[in-house]
Amino acid sequence: MENNMRELLPFMNENMQLVALPAKYKKKLKAYYYLANKLETGKQYTESEINALLNRWTTFGDPATLRREMYNKRLLNRTNDCRHYWKEEKLLSLEAFITKYI
Numbered sequence: 001m002e003n004n005m006r007e008l009l010p011f012m013n014e015n016m017q018l019v020a021l022p023a024k025y026k027k028k029l030k031a032y033y034y035l036a037n038k039l040e041t042g043k044q045y046t047e048s049e050i051n052a053l054l055n056r057w058t059t060f061g062d063p064a065t066l067r068r069e070m071y072n073k074r075l076l077n078r079t080n081d082c083r084h085y086w087k088e089e090k091l092l093s094l095e096a097f098i099t100k101y102i
Contacts, residue, residue, distance in 0.1 A: 004094055005030055018058045029073070035066060036075035039087035050076075050085045058096050075099060 007027050013019050022028050034058070037043070038057050045053065051063040058066065067085065070076040075097075078085045092100065 029101055030053050032073055032075055033094055033097055036070055041087050044084045044086050
């Protein structure tokens with residue numbers, strides 16, 4: 001794990017799954033960014049596929065909130081009917097991403 005993501009370690013289990021979302025906003029942004037990097041760039045996912053992927057990397061079972069927040073933060077894009085999702089082609093660096101949303 002990158003040094004700038006080490007703050008997430010207390011929120012992870014031995015399989016590097018998030019077991020909870022941090023309460024502090026900056027750490028929460030890092031968690032969304034971490035999850036976005038589990039997606040393949042250029043691949044379209046159905047809603048069930050994105051849910052399965054998010055559930056694979058978290059243990060708290062709330063993919064709808066994660067999808068919405070990742071979309072709101074421009075880490076994830078979707079079709080108007082919400083049937084297909086994809087990772088943004090060019091993500092900001094983690095530092096720029098955090099600066100934009102804080």
